[in-house]
Amino acid sequence: MNERTQVLISGGGVAGLTAALLLQSHGVRAVLVEKHASTSPQPKARRFNHRSNEVFRALGMSDAVAEASAPLASFAGMLTGPTLAEAKWPEITPAMQAGITQYGRMNDQSPAPSVLCPQDVLEPVLRRAAEDRGVSVRFSTELVSFTQSPSGITVALRSAGGEVSEVAADYLIAADGARSPVREALGIPRSGYGRLADNLDIAFRADLTDLVRDKKFNLCQIENPAASGAFVSVNGTDRWLFSTSDFAGSATLGDDGWRDLLRTVVGVPDLDVEVLSLMPWESGMYVADRYAEGRVFLAGDAAHAMPPLAAAGANAAIGDVHNLAWKLAAVLAGSASPALLDTYHAERHPLGYATAEFSSRVSGHLGTMIASVTSGEVPVDPVAALFGVQYDEGAFAPDTRGPAPSDHYAPGGRPGTRVPHAWVSPRVSTVDLAGPDFALLTSPGETHWTATAHLLGLRTVPVPDPTWLASVDLSPDGALLLRPDAIVAWHWSSDIPLSDACARILGHPAAVGG
Template sequence: MTSPIDAPPHETPVLIVGAGPVGLTLALDLARRNVPCLLVDQSEGPRFLPKMERCNARSMEIFRRLGLAEKIKAAGYPGTATMDIKVVTNLSDPPLLHLRYPTGDQQRQQIAFSRDGSQPLEAFQVISQYTLEPLLRAEVAATKSITARYGWQLMSFVQDDQGVSAVLQDLQGAQHEVRSRYLVGCDGGRSTVRKALDIPLEGKGNLAEATQVFFRSENLLERVPAGPARHYYFADEHSSGIVGQDDLKHFFFSTRLPPDADLKAALLAAVGVDIDVQIIAVSTWRQHLLLAKRYRDGNVFLAGDACHLVIPLGGLGMNTGVGDATDLAWKLAATLKGWGGPALLDSYEADRRPVGARNVAASTYATAGLREWRSHVKPGIRNDDEEGRRIRATVADKARRLQRRTHEMASAELGYRYTSSVVASEPSTPADTDNKLVYVPSAAPGFRLPHVWLDEGEALHDLLGLGYSLLRLGEEAPSAEPLVAAFSAAGVPLDVLDIGSERAREVYGRALVLVRPDLHVAWRGDVAPADAAALVRQVTGGGG
């Protein structure tokens, strides 16, 4: 809330530095688990600039558990609006390639009829960051256990075995000492927290620089002969693109032209017809494919862009950070409440850093595809002659195969697997393959529990609580009493759900499935484990 911080020092279980979507999500997830926190950000408010513009299916499932999915859908891109992608030479010319994708409403209809676990519970939602952040900030403001301070910045911190002492500076220049058990840096690619810990970024940085023009147009989608699309990729010498934002009136134009060029003229030339244009902002951004060497140092953690930087193709930046937030939230809560053991917080890096590496690789894969087909763009591509037609045909053929990499990342979004020490091993567990596009549902330990509709029309995901959940599946599910007793003896929260659905039993592959608080499978079997107490110690990191 907005009351002054108690002086000195203020104490809080968790200090979160950075109030972008990742920090806000972490704060809200902690609050849901009854863990108070202090959230600070050096910016007084969100900037009206496009950054991310897509909450993927996994992020939307996470927001659903926070009670926010419907609000995000209502604030975002209309469910009836086009999701199509077009490769063009100019918006006054016929598209070279038209990739058709279902609208948001059509995706939700597909989900409603799916019964094999292959669909997520929520469709992805296009929503601009400048729309999402105020929505999340409003939720934070209404949550009593979150103390938010905007316009405050982290000046320094030191840690010991018992926690972290930080110095914050407010808008008036006054400094405040804060003592927390844990500190989480969600402060972006230039993370103050990461730099203070001297944690290096590994990979490839400064790969390219682009100019981004944020503009408003009332009639672009209605006037262009190429027809409406959510994203236009230009086969031109400047590697241009136009991406629609959530209200269908704002767009950003990306180009390799320098920021001091006549960008309005370049935009109008790319459009090729007369439209109204109001340029709001011009900025430059650099492309990186980087991963922090470590996600943790003692009682300090990194999440979001502070520990992974990707090229936006594939939409894996913020969404990877939301996954970081929900993984870290339940592990912090479990540790603070006393039932999480010492290995549980260690498993945050062990779980999430491989996902970060996987998504850097997926972004690399999508970027390589885009660059490959664009390498076939030659002067004369718009000419109405044999050479022009040949160039256009080659570009279209290459883009038809390679551009899909950017827009069909279902496996990267849903198919990753955790293999840390707090996940039970299973001899038949499938490998986490390099497949980035096709999602193959699996309930083997470490994977996200596939979404299944029950016979009553309820989503099984919606029945799972804040602690562990033990699913007894099928009409003749075995007894799980030894496991239930072991959880009870250890003081670890466990809900037992008797699910009579044979379809769920078939999708999940076993009669008993133990699900973590983040909806990833911890263990499964057809009978209770021989040493139930040992399993409880393992999945809680030695806790209980």
């Protein structure tokens, strides 16, 4: 055996790189392999929501992500028209204004912003951070096979030069895309709506600064006889993407043909345009029936492929590995039993399926996505959908208050929900109090729980905000237990004692401290 590590990650995209950074933050040794020579050259996902940026914030990467997303910081909203030159902002109807108001409330619920940052810009930032922090990151290295036993995983890797080596690992994370070779090798079936649309993305370079000076858009829907689809801002100046439905003859159109088509849909006949790449892709819903098999865990597109509604797939991928990393760390450290890892599928699969299903109902391609959003119809409360989701079962001890509401945001500190945000100090949010270990949040001056927490090896943090304490139903003698991924694990209203809750969450009565 040539090498040994604790976790091997297959896939160097958003999911794999974020997993590597999270594992490193927990002190876990990881090796990341990616068969391609570099990160993705395609913009792909761009909208990284507040929850994803809370993860980057926890990793100390807020400044790096802000810098990477700065070129599109002022780009927002959706245009429609027969060409980009003729596109206009839609008329704001009362229904649309209500939707805008709902979305505007989201900024008040998080210490981190939602940003536009194309995937081909973000991934190099994540890669550099992982390498700088000592993660073994190996591009041009393909996972060709693996075997697992009750004691571990043996992985065969092939370098760009054809050399084959073996790595022994305790666990394997398959973040290797929608066509995941690891998932296929495990024989895990997928469910969902299947194929929805065949699409084609044309990345191009053209200086459109003057054209968009007064209409800095996120997306622009085009209805044109030459091609209908959507423009996407990549850097807001000279890098753009046009996404359209694939059509007969697209493979033989040629560079001149693509340049003419782009000039037509942009609406500038003499536009100086360079076609950078063409990427056919299938929009569809495919969710793995199992997110885990033995010591192998699926994450990102390997677990749930879905249409590109607000980068739902990429954001779900970050949520996957945020959920998984601390659990792997706890088991590897011996503070939790392997049974904790069963909760990864229990928590993430229902949410992944629901996200993919919702995304599929409103979008087969970007054009239908824009139409669904500009209609002004908001089928769910976006604040509740992003911040108020409650796991049905998993690594937490339920209380007796029933499920959190789904039609408005009021999680109340219920176990299985993300802890509500409030500023504890000018730079520290209650969300920031999560990790790398468990934390017991209490009222100021409380002493009973402090003594109990000490016996259990828990970190205790008083929260001085009376409004926040009321919002999570913490009286002066109350407390709630916060997981490393900012999910509430236990609430004092539970009929399960804190010590029993810790044992239930981790699989044995070991301390949950760091």
